[in-house]
Amino acid sequence: MKNEYIPKPARIISVKEEVDGQRAIKTFRTQFLEPDGFSYRCGQCAMLSVFGKGESMISISSAPHITDYLQFSVLKTGRVTTALHDLEKDDVIGIRGPYGNGFPVEDWKGKNLVFVGGGIGLAPLWSIVHTAIENKDEYGDVMLIYGARSSNDIVYKDELDGLKKKMTIHLSVDNEEPDWKEFVGFVPQNVMDKKPSPENAIAITCGPPVMIKFTIQSLNELGFNDDQIYTTVENKMKCGIGKCGRCNIGEHYVCKHGPVYSWEKLKTMPQEY
Ligand SMILES: Cc1cc2nc3c(=O)[nH]c(=O)nc-3n(C[C@H](O)[C@H](O)[C@H](O)COP(=O)(O)OP(=O)(O)OC[C@H]3O[C@@H](n4cnc5c(N)ncnc54)[C@H](O)[C@@H]3O)c2cc1C
Ligand code: FES
Missing domain, CATH: 3.40.50.80 (Nucleotide-binding domain of ferredoxin-NADP reductase (FNR) module)
Structure with missing residues (x-):
């Protein structure tokens, strides 16, 4: 049986420093080591792992019509995102996903x-x-x-x-x-x-x-x-696949049913975001 938690290895093909200083942001372009036809919709996310450090949910910032790389822009906030910022071109990370509903x-x-x-x-x-x-x-x-x-x-x-x-x-x-x-x-x-x-x-x-x-x-x-x-909605996430309950708003799993919501829908939900 397929284990949904196992990330696929991907190589960083470029790193761009967008913002320096205390709120540093870097943009990473990645390619899977073994191409597998990973397809996604605008607004979906992926779980990025730095081996030995952990995982973070990050939005896919490249557009679906671009097929030669997957792009992520990452703000350095804590353990995993700092470890990501320390990586360089040709380093390998893990990617699982895509997750979430995306924009309609x-x-x-x-x-x-x-x-x-x-x-x-x-x-x-x-x-x-x-x-x-x-x-x-x-x-x-x-x-x-x-x-x-x-x-x-x-x-x-x-x-x-x-x-x-x-x-x-x-x-x-x-x-x-x-x-x-x-x-x-x-x-x-x-x-x-x-x-x-x-x-x-x-x-x-x-x-x-x-x-x-x-x-x-x-x-x-x-x-x-x-x-x-x-x-x-960017509630904290762990599994990303609607199993752990970390991201809930009421009965809603943001990782699965979100993260994109119309304001018409979101305003009726408990304010747990
Ligand atoms: C659907 C979704 C899409 C996201 N897209 C992006 C993106 O494109 N780029 C990006 O840089 N970040 C994005 N994030 C936020 C990113 O997941 C967190 O900043 C990251 O997981 C923090 O991990 P860390 O180990 O570096 O920090 P930690 O060491 O876990 O935490 C450091 C600090 O950040 C806070 N924090 C952790 N996770 C979140 C969160 N989800 N929201 C607010 N505060 C948090 C912690 O409370 C703590 O204060 C997204 C989050 C979600 C849920
Ligand atoms: S992150 Fe586990 S249920 Fe959403």
Whole structure:
């Protein structure tokens, strides 16, 4: 019988330092040692293991149409993520998954997409941002409102510059900086400033819980209904496959039924996230 807990070995083919300092973020591209047709949906995650250290659930930040690598962006927070940050190109990690429900991208075809992200919260959105750009004919306008504490904390900087030609991007930092020409303030304030239209639109928000809370308020104020707003829940996880009960919200296993929820659904669930 197949043991679902056994990870598949994958080689790190590149490591990119996105953010340095205390809240360091690195982006890892990986390839399985034995190609096995691993396929996934936008918004799904995988359990990454550093052998001898442990496992962490991380969003897959590459888009499903990219088949030659799997990408993960990792904020250094504790034991496993620090061990991941210590790894280099050609080191081998374990990957099991994909896990979770992912974004209902098929239902969103023909709609305008408004992405609202904060900090490392851009990572789970990145796969669908790229999918929407790649399949531009299938979606309406694509807008990204993204903020970080400071310009140093912005992820995917080079790619964001390139994508400005293909979609509307509004950036922000929390406090004034000498060379910063875009919005200064918190992400939900930038949402109110840029006023994305709720007309035929879906808003997808991901970031720190406090940002998500106030972003949803801003979106509601602008006229977005609860069923037009989607977010992701990052409860702590252990098994990732709906067996251990670590990630529960009431009877819901976030690892299995989530991590993506419409706000219409999430607001009816116990506030255990
Ligand atoms: C569905 C999902 C998707 C995720 N996607 C990403 C991603 O793309 N990139 C990324 O960097 N991180 C992501 N995370 C968070 C990541 O799993 C944790 O930061 C990581 O497991 C911490 O492990 P650690 O051993 O380094 O830290 P630990 O030593 O276990 O903990 C260090 C600190 O982080 C806190 N912590 C641990 N897990 C979580 C969590 N899930 N949420 C909030 N605080 C936590 C602990 O309470 C402790 O304060 C995701 C989590 C989930 C559930
Ligand atoms: S992480 Fe074990 S049930 Fe979800």
